Amino acid sequence: xxxxxxxxxxxxxxxxxxxxxxxxxxxxxxxxxxxxxxxxxxxxxxxxxxxxxxxxxxxxxxxxxxxxxxxxxxxxxxxxxxxxxxxxxxxxxxxxxxxxxxxxxxxxxxxxxxxxxxxxxxxxxxxxxxxxxxxxxxxxxxxxxxxxxxxxxxxxxxxxxxxxxxxxxxxxxxxxxxxxxxxxxxxxxxxxxxxxxxx
Amino acid sequence: xxxxxxxxxxxxxxxxxxxxxxxxxxxxxxxxxxxxxxxxxxxxxxxxxxxxxxxxxxxxxxxxxxxxxxxxxxxxxxxxxxxxxxxxxxxxxxxxxxxxxxxxxxxxxxxxxxxxxxxxxxxxxxxxxxxxxxxxxxxxxxxxxxxxxxxxxxxxxxxxxxxxxxxxxxxxxxxxxxxxxxxxxxxxxxxxxxxxxxx
Amino acid sequence: xxxxxxxxxxxxxxxxxxxxxxxxxxxxxxxxxxxxxxxxxxxxxxxxxxxxxxxxxxxxxxxxxxxxxxxxxxxxxxxxxxxxxxxxxxxxxxxxxxxxxxxxxxxxxxxxxxxxxxxxxxxxxxxxxxxxxxxxxxxxxxxxxxxxxxxxxxxxxxxxxxxxxxxxxxxxxxxxxxxxxxxxxxxxxxxxxxxxxxx
Amino acid sequence: xxxxxxxxxxxxxxxxxxxxxxxxxxxxxxxxxxxxxxxxxxxxxxxxxxxxxxxxxxxxxxxxxxxxxxxxxxxxxxxxxxxxxxxxxxxxxxxxxxxxxxxxxxxxxxxxxxxxxxxxxxxxxxxxxxxxxxxxxxxxxxxxxxxxxxxxxxxxxxxxxxxxxxxxxxxxxxxxxxxxxxxxxxxxxxxxxxxxxxx
DNA sequence: GATGAATGAGTGTTCATTCAT
DNA sequence: CATGAATGAACACTCATTCAT
Numbered sequence: 001x002x003x004x005x006x007x008x009x010x011x012x013x014x015x016x017x018x019x020x021x022x023x024x025x026x027x028x029x030x031x032x033x034x035x036x037x038x039x040x041x042x043x044x045x046x047x048x049x050x051x052x053x054x055x056x057x058x059x060x061x062x063x064x065x066x067x068x069x070x071x072x073x074x075x076x077x078x079x080x081x082x083x084x085x086x087x088x089x090x091x092x093x094x095x096x097x098x099x100x101x102x103x104x105x106x107x108x109x110x111x112x113x114x115x116x117x118x119x120x121x122x123x124x125x126x127x128x129x130x131x132x133x134x135x136x137x138x139x140x141x142x143x144x145x146x147x148x149x150x151x152x153x154x155x156x157x158x159x160x161x162x163x164x165x166x167x168x169x170x171x172x173x174x175x176x177x178x179x180x181x182x183x184x185x186x187x188x189x190x191x192x193x194x195x196x197x198x199x
Numbered sequence: 200x201x202x203x204x205x206x207x208x209x210x211x212x213x214x215x216x217x218x219x220x221x222x223x224x225x226x227x228x229x230x231x232x233x234x235x236x237x238x239x240x241x242x243x244x245x246x247x248x249x250x251x252x253x254x255x256x257x258x259x260x261x262x263x264x265x266x267x268x269x270x271x272x273x274x275x276x277x278x279x280x281x282x283x284x285x286x287x288x289x290x291x292x293x294x295x296x297x298x299x300x301x302x303x304x305x306x307x308x309x310x311x312x313x314x315x316x317x318x319x320x321x322x323x324x325x326x327x328x329x330x331x332x333x334x335x336x337x338x339x340x341x342x343x344x345x346x347x348x349x350x351x352x353x354x355x356x357x358x359x360x361x362x363x364x365x366x367x368x369x370x371x372x373x374x375x376x377x378x379x380x381x382x383x384x385x386x387x388x389x390x391x392x393x394x395x396x397x398x
Numbered sequence: 399x400x401x402x403x404x405x406x407x408x409x410x411x412x413x414x415x416x417x418x419x420x421x422x423x424x425x426x427x428x429x430x431x432x433x434x435x436x437x438x439x440x441x442x443x444x445x446x447x448x449x450x451x452x453x454x455x456x457x458x459x460x461x462x463x464x465x466x467x468x469x470x471x472x473x474x475x476x477x478x479x480x481x482x483x484x485x486x487x488x489x490x491x492x493x494x495x496x497x498x499x500x501x502x503x504x505x506x507x508x509x510x511x512x513x514x515x516x517x518x519x520x521x522x523x524x525x526x527x528x529x530x531x532x533x534x535x536x537x538x539x540x541x542x543x544x545x546x547x548x549x550x551x552x553x554x555x556x557x558x559x560x561x562x563x564x565x566x567x568x569x570x571x572x573x574x575x576x577x578x579x580x581x582x583x584x585x586x587x588x589x590x591x592x593x594x595x596x597x
Numbered sequence: 598x599x600x601x602x603x604x605x606x607x608x609x610x611x612x613x614x615x616x617x618x619x620x621x622x623x624x625x626x627x628x629x630x631x632x633x634x635x636x637x638x639x640x641x642x643x644x645x646x647x648x649x650x651x652x653x654x655x656x657x658x659x660x661x662x663x664x665x666x667x668x669x670x671x672x673x674x675x676x677x678x679x680x681x682x683x684x685x686x687x688x689x690x691x692x693x694x695x696x697x698x699x700x701x702x703x704x705x706x707x708x709x710x711x712x713x714x715x716x717x718x719x720x721x722x723x724x725x726x727x728x729x730x731x732x733x734x735x736x737x738x739x740x741x742x743x744x745x746x747x748x749x750x751x752x753x754x755x756x757x758x759x760x761x762x763x764x765x766x767x768x769x770x771x772x773x774x775x776x777x778x779x780x781x782x783x784x785x786x787x788x789x790x791x792x793x794x795x796x
Numbered sequence: 797g798a799t800g801a802a803t804g805a806g807t808g809t810t811c812a813t814t815c816a817t
Numbered sequence: 818c819a820t821g822a823a824t825g826a827a828c829a830c831t832c833a834t835t836c837a838t
Contacts, residue, residue: 002445002820003817011822031320033232037808047824052809117313121230157390161383165390168371172363184360191356191364194393202797210797236833246599246799248836257833401818409818429718431630435812436821445820447815456812515711519628555788559781563788566769570761582758589754589762599799600838608801634829644803649830 016054018044020068023061024107032062032115032122059123066115067133069108074137076101081141087149092193094142095166099173099185106179113171142166165192215253217243219267222260223306231261231314231321258322265314266332268307272300273336280340286348291392293341294365298372298384305378312370341365364391414452416442418466421459422505430460430513430520457521464513465531467506471499472535479539485547490591492540493564497571497583504577511569540564563590613651615641617665620658621704629659629712629719656720663712664730666705671734673698678738684746689790691739692763696770696782703776710768739763762789 003011022043026035037058041048055061080094102109116134119127146162149155155162169192173180180188202210221242225234236257240247254260279293301308315333318326345361348354354361368391372379379387401409420441424433435456439446453459478492500507514532517525544560547553553560567590571578578586600608619640623632634655638645652658677691699706713731716724743759746752752759766789770777777785 003822007817008821015822029320031317034320036806048826049810049824050822052811053822053824058808114316117316118230121228121233157386161386161390164371164374164377164379164387167374168367171370172367175363175366178363180363187356187360188363191360207797214797235831240800246797248800248834249798251834252797406818413818427718429715432718434810439821447813447821448819450813451818512714515714516628519626519631555784559784559788562769562772562775562777562785563766565772566765567762569768570765573761573764576761578761585754585758586761589758599797600801604838605800612801633827646804646831647802650801650803655829 012054015044015046015050016064018046019051019054019061020065023065024111027062027111027115028107032118037061059126062115063123063126063130065108065111066130069105069112070133070137073098073101077138077141081144087145087152087154088193091142091145091149091166092189095169095189095192096185098170099180099188100182102170102173103179103182103185106174109174109179113174139163211253214243214245214249215263217245218250218253218260219264222264223310226261226310226314227306231317258325261314262322262325262329264307264310265329268304268311269332269336272297275300276337276340280343286344286351286353287392289344290341290348290365291388294368294388294391295384297369298379298387299381301369301372302378302381302384305373308373308378312373338362410452413442413444413448414462416444417449417452417459418463421463422509425460425509425513426505430516457524460513461521461524461528463506463509464528467503467510468531468535471496474499475536475539479542485543485550485552486591488543489540489547489564490587493567493587493590494583496568497578497586498580500568500571501577501580501583504572507572507577511572537561609651612641612643612647613661615643616648616651616658617662620662621708624659624708624712625704629715634658656723659712660720660723660727662705662708663727666702666709667730667734670695670698674735674738678741684742684749684751685790687742688739688746688763689786691742692766692786692789693782695767696777696785697779699767699770700776700779700782703771706771706776710771736760 019040022040023035025043026039030039035058037051038048040061041051044051051061055064076097077094080090080097083090083093085093115122119130123130143159143163146155146159146166150157150159150162157165169188173185173188218239221239222234224242225238229238234257236250237247239260240250243250250260254263275296276293279289279296282289282292284292314321318329322329342358342362345354345358345365349356349358349361356364368387372384372387417438420438421433423441424437428437433456435449436446438459439449442449449459453462474495475492478488478495481488481491483491513520517528521528541557541561544553544557544564548555548557548560555563567586571583571586616637619637620632622640623636627636632655634648635645637658638648641648648658652661673694674691677687677694680687680690682690712719716727720727740756740760743752743756743763747754747756747759754762766785770782770785
């Protein structure tokens with residue numbers, strides 16, 4: 001008797017997750033090129049071929065890893081954007097939430113921080129698409145705030161500088177091996193915003 | 200008739216520079232793994248074997264590239280450290296000078312920014328040594344300032360946060376394709392320091 | 399309640415035919431190595447494993463395809479051989495009938511024409527057996543005619559040349575994409591039997 | 598001291614020839630997919646990677662093999678076309694010369710006969726280009742003759758049928774393992790041109 | 797100093813086949 | 818009878834490195 005559709009769906013979901021988690025682990029240790037598909041399979045305790053059963057190729061594994069987490073982040077950002085707060089508070093909340101997320105998921109954060117720099121080299125055909133995901137999830141909403149804050153006078157810097165600055169702070173929250181600990185997040189964000197926000 | 204010692208020295212120097220510049224160019228376009236030794240040779244307009252005559256291996260090419268520029272930066276930093284300024288002014292000057300350097304040499308800056316995150320993956324045997332160069336040239340002197348500034352009350356943040364913050368700002372000065380333009384450096388540094396420095 | 403023997407037989411037959419037809423289709427488009435077992439299953443709208451339930455392996459699918467049609471052709475040939483005609487007329491009739499069959503079933507004809515050249519490469523263990531089927535169905539009866547025709551003077555060529563020639567004409571009836579149309583078969587056979595050049 | 602340009606050129610030429618000959622040999626025994634690049638290298642007594650130094654990929658090896666011999670054949674055909682003969686004599690001469698060539702180079706002939714059927718499957722991107730080479734070298738000149746012969750009454754068949762027929766005869770000259778021997782070529786061509794059946 | 801031909805270990809990927817359900 | 822998840826052997830191709838000249 002064949003498995004039911006539902007059983008298969010569950011198996012697939014579980015397997016894809018195993019593979020993605022294994023890929024993330026290996027990536028952390030060895031980087032993109034050091035990550036062999038065989039090693040991913042081994043860590044996931046699956047056969048070599050199964051990785052290709054679920055993902056088209058190595059690129060697909062990593063691009064999926066990117067998009068999947070971006071979806072989660074997008075939800076967080078959207079929630080904040082729709083809340084009733086001043087621009088400054090939204091920026092602060094967003095920064096705190098993102099730093100918290102980064103702190104809670106250092107592996108995935110490190111993954112994004114490093115892979116984002118290399119998308120155009122690693123995935124020359126898809127890097128525009130991928131950059132688009134980052135834009136949608138994170139930068140478009142923030143950019144809107146920067147503009148609004150600048151014109152209302154809440155922010156003391158021009159939107160482009162604000163954007164660059166915000167990104168720097170975000171990326172700075174996890175550097176190499178050292179993620180920022182929960183207790184320091186508030187201090188970290190304060191430093192950032194004090195320079196940024198009009199008194 | 201054979202070449203003189205001096206002639207040979209000059210040739211050596213020129214060749215090594217050709218190779219290093221070629222490596223830097225290709226790295227920008229293709230990343231470390233995308234940079235083939237053959238491509239380096241081709242861009243340098245030299246025979247493939249000659250690269251191995253001047254450098255032990257691929258690792259050696261890139262590590263040399265790292266150390267060579269770090270030496271230049273170290274001199275700049277040392278100059279600032281030995282000057283007669285307040286901690287805040289030294290920090291400001293250093294930040295400005297480093298941002299200027301980054302703005303003037305976007306290629307080499309991008310190279311450092313990206314390679315620094317991967318040293319432990321790319322050069323597992325030498326990454327401690329390499330990190331040491333960065334420490335010596337940049338972080339040791341700065342760390343000294345952070346400590347001094349914290350104890351004197353000039354800085355409103357703890358030294359570890361200060362260090363992380365400073366690094367973030369430095370890295371933020373050149374992001375991907377967009378380097379900061381000279382005119383904006385002052386604004387950039389202001390934003391950073393305004394949050395950082397006790398009023 | 400379980401199926402009856404007869405129901406099962408019918409299902410079996412239908413399934414095997416689905417698979418064989420699917421295999422033929424894919425073969426036409428992609429050739430032997432381009433034909434994946436999964437693709438066969440997909441085209442037949444069956445589960446992947448079922449193909450292996452009905453056929454031992456890929457080889458078995460294709461060898462079955464060969465033998466099945468050869469059986470049909472053998473009957474045609476046998477009918478002609480047992481008729482009351484001169485050697486020349488039998489040769490002519492056979493050529494016409496075979497060309498008609500080829501014209502009516504271009505897919506299967508193309509399949510035979512191409513696979514026949516590769517049997518020793520594709521099925522090294524069974525190629526003698528397979529060649530035997532071709533011999534039995536087609537060449538043994540024809541060879542008998544060539545010999546008879548040569549000794550009676552009806553044919554102006556030696557049996558080996560006649561055989562080679564006959565084969566060439568048969569193969570020529572379907573070339574690549576262009577099968578011969580029904581209306582041209584007579585002309586085609588005429589040329590073969592009476593030559594290309596007007597006397 | 599580096600090798601001179603001329604030395605290198607000679608080495609390259611020799612190597613490419615070694616590889617092409619090895620590929621031809623293996624192809625004969627194993628067919629396209631059975632021909633592993635490693636086996637080609639082994640037969641040519643060269644390192645695995647050198648094959649890729651001289652040829653872009655497996656496809657390139659075999660396409661080069663096709664075009665190289667087609668160039669030779671084209672010259673032969675052109676010579677005949679430019680001669681002073683009747684259409685029938687040109688057709689006869691061409692057929693004889695091509696059959697002789699086929700008989701002298703059974704390996705390469707078998708290669709062409711089999712690969713030509715599979716170009717669209719093996720080289721989906723280049724098969725039009727490849728077919729074009731065949732057209733230029735062989736079929737365009739012949740087609741011209743068929744037309745001329747048909748309108749002058751020298752040929753008793755329509756040009757399309759003549760073309761199909763001629764191709765069949767040409768292909769028939771080498772069938773599987775059995776190439777036609779020199780002595781039989783004349784008989785073979787006679788049958789083709791004057792028919793199988795004695796009048 | 798200089799060249800580029802030569803090598804082969806290493807890796808991504810495919811696909812026939814098996815098997816738990 | 819039926820399904821599709823799972824496996825792994827096999828193979829094309831890349832590229833750092835060596836070496837004869």
